[in-house]
Amino acid sequence: MRSPAGSVVIGNETEGDNRVPEDDDQRLFGELAELWRDHRRRGLETRYRTGVLLNGRLGPPTEGRPYGRGILKRAVQELGIAQSDLCRMRWFAHLFDSLAAFRQAHPEVNSWTEVKELLPSLNPRQGGEAGGRTPKPSPPAVGEVSRSLTGIIKQLKAARIPVASLTYLAAAIRTDEWMRNVLPRLNQGDITRFTAFGMNPVRELDDVCGAGGHGIYRKSLLYLVSRALERPTDPAATEVPLVGMAHFADQIVGRRSYREAVEALPDGTLIWSPSASPPDKRSDSTSHGGFDDDNPTMTSVLLRILGTTSVRPENEYVPNLLPGTSAVAITEAATDIADQPPEVVTVEVHGDALPAPQLPAAAATPSPGTGLSAARHPQAATDILDNRVIAALIQSGWKTGPPNEPAG
Numbered sequence: 001m002r003s004p005a006g007s008v009v010i011g012n013e014t015e016g017d018n019r020v021p022e023d024d025d026q027r028l029f030g031e032l033a034e035l036w037r038d039h040r041r042r043g044l045e046t047r048y049r050t051g052v053l054l055n056g057r058l059g060p061p062t063e064g065r066p067y068g069r070g071i072l073k074r075a076v077q078e079l080g081i082a083q084s085d086l087c088r089m090r091w092f093a094h095l096f097d098s099l100a101a102f103r104q105a106h107p108e109v110n111s112w113t114e115v116k117e118l119l120p121s122l123n124p125r126q127g128g129e130a131g132g133r134t135p136k137p138s139p140p141a142v143g144e145v146s147r148s149l150t151g152i153i154k155q156l157k158a159a160r161i162p163v164a165s166l167t168y169l170a171a172a173i174r175t176d177e178w179m180r181n182v183l184p185r186l187n188q189g190d191i192t193r194f195t196a197f198g199m200n201p202v203r204e205l206d207d208v209c210g211a212g213g214h215g216i217y218r219k220s221l222l223y224l225v226s227r228a229l230e231r232p233t234d235p236a237a238t239e240v241p242l243v244g245m246a247h248f249a250d251q252i253v254g255r256r257s258y259r260e261a262v263e264a265l266p267d268g269t270l271i272w273s274p275s276a277s278p279p280d281k282r283s284d285s286t287s288h289g290g291f292d293d294d295n296p297t298m299t300s301v302l303l304r305i306l307g308t309t310s311v312r313p314e315n316e317y318v319p320n321l322l323p324g325t326s327a328v329a330i331t332e333a334a335t336d337i338a339d340q341p342p343e344v345v346t347v348e349v350h351g352d353a354l355p356a357p358q359l360p361a362a363a364a365t366p367s368p369g370t371g372l373s374a375a376r377h378p379q380a381a382t383d384i385l386d387n388r389v390i391a392a393l394i395q396s397g398w399k400t401g402p403p404n405e406p407a408g
Contacts (some may be wrong), residue, residue, distance in 0.1 A: 043112070303315060
């Protein structure tokens with residue numbers, strides 16, 4: 001008999017709401033219970049088979065069906081497995097035709113924890129969700145960096161161009177992405193040396209994201225990325241581990257922590273600012289964006305690129321250094337940039353007359369700088385004469401001469 005709504009009712013199965021017969025439900029839960037009876041079998045095979053059984057009854061996880069929620073809730077009660085994990089098992093079985101196909105595509109993944117971390121980065125065959133919360137690909141804020149780097153390394157290896165060193169400066173890269181895409185390249189020897197700089201936890205918390213003197217976020221940019229711009233693989237988590245943060249260095253991601261993975265490399269180093277020694281491990285950056293302007297950090301980077309630990313004038317970092325020059329030729333002085341007004345000596349004038357100056361009409365000697373600068377500085381009197389301000393003063397009767405020498 002057809003109901004007014006257009007649904008055909010046969011016993012306790014309704015075509016309109018796609019209800020599964022109770023006998024099929026009992027058979028499904030019987031198979032699942034048998035599958036999970038032996039604790040020793042709770043590996044990837046068991047979880048893949050669970051996903052296959054659930055999808056066989058409920059359809060693919062891309063299609064939400066009304067009766068699916070009820071079956072999943074019952075499975076949670078009878079098996080003692082979280083619904084989020086059951087949903088992941090369905091996606092696991094949906095994305096791979098067999099467990100063998102999965103192992104062939106991802107030989108480095110051997111545990112369920114690693115599978116859960118992998119799932120968000122995989123593209124479903126179709127869009128949509130199954131009943132309950134299912135893992136979706138995270139919209140990466142900067143996570144594509146590790147995958148792009150992997151592609152570059154592959155191309156360099158194919159061209160037989162060796163990669164001697166790889167250095168991160170407070171990298172906002174997900175640790176799980178790094179473990180999956182970069183670590184295998186390091187373990188295979190595609191990159192000889194690996195170094196990562198970052199701030200220690202105190203400086204990370206003291207940093208401020210802001211502009212124009214206005215603080216927008218009262219922690220470092222990496223905290224903002226971790227807590228707001230990346231989606232955790234664990235629905236209960238509030239942060240995503242990043243390789244640029246000491247805060248996450250000892251957190252287990254997959255089978256081990258980021259620190260353990262780096263320390264296991266033939267030549268891997270983590271450097272947290274502030275660090276004063278040795279020469280190739282120095283850093284004093286106080287902000288996320290300050291590493292590339294920090295002399296100790298950048299000198300350490302240069303030393304590591306060159307494979308040396310000795311600081312010399314030719315390998316010390318100097319901002320704005322011209323090609324073919326070295327720090328030896330650079331004086332410690334405030335920068336004098338061409339488009340900035342010169343510093344001149346001013347004199348006090350009393351009355352209406354303009355007295356002859358007792359000081360030379362020359363640019364004031366700049367105060368000693370606090371760091372090396374590669375900007376150019378006047379070297380001869382001709383540089384002074386070329387100055388339009390000085391020339392105008394000379395036309396008014398001023399005279400030039402050495403500092404502290406009375407004008408003739």
